[in-house]
Amino acid sequence: MKEHYAITGILRQGFMGDSFFGGFIVVEQDNTLRGKLIDDYGPSSLSGTLHGEQLDFEKIYDGRNDVIKYSLKRDKLGVYIGRFSGTDTLDGLPFAN
16 A cells, blocks of 8 residues: 655755755555655655655756755654765755654
8 A cells, every 4th residue: 555645844954054845755565655846946756765764765856867865764753864965965964744
């Protein structure tokens, strides 16, 4: 059975300030996921996995080829906190609820 999630969050980008995002993900029975996000930089597509408290995915903005990799873990309050990095991005500290 597929699970559907709406997500929101903030990317803490240091001197660049905060960037807010929203979107959805669909998690398949085998724990693979796909989804769409929108943020200050435009729409993007997601693919990855959700295993228990661990969320790992890759994001590619529409019209771009570079991949941004995310690795987040859900804390005791249900907030996902982690890191992201990419060849055309600075490293960052995202969190989502």
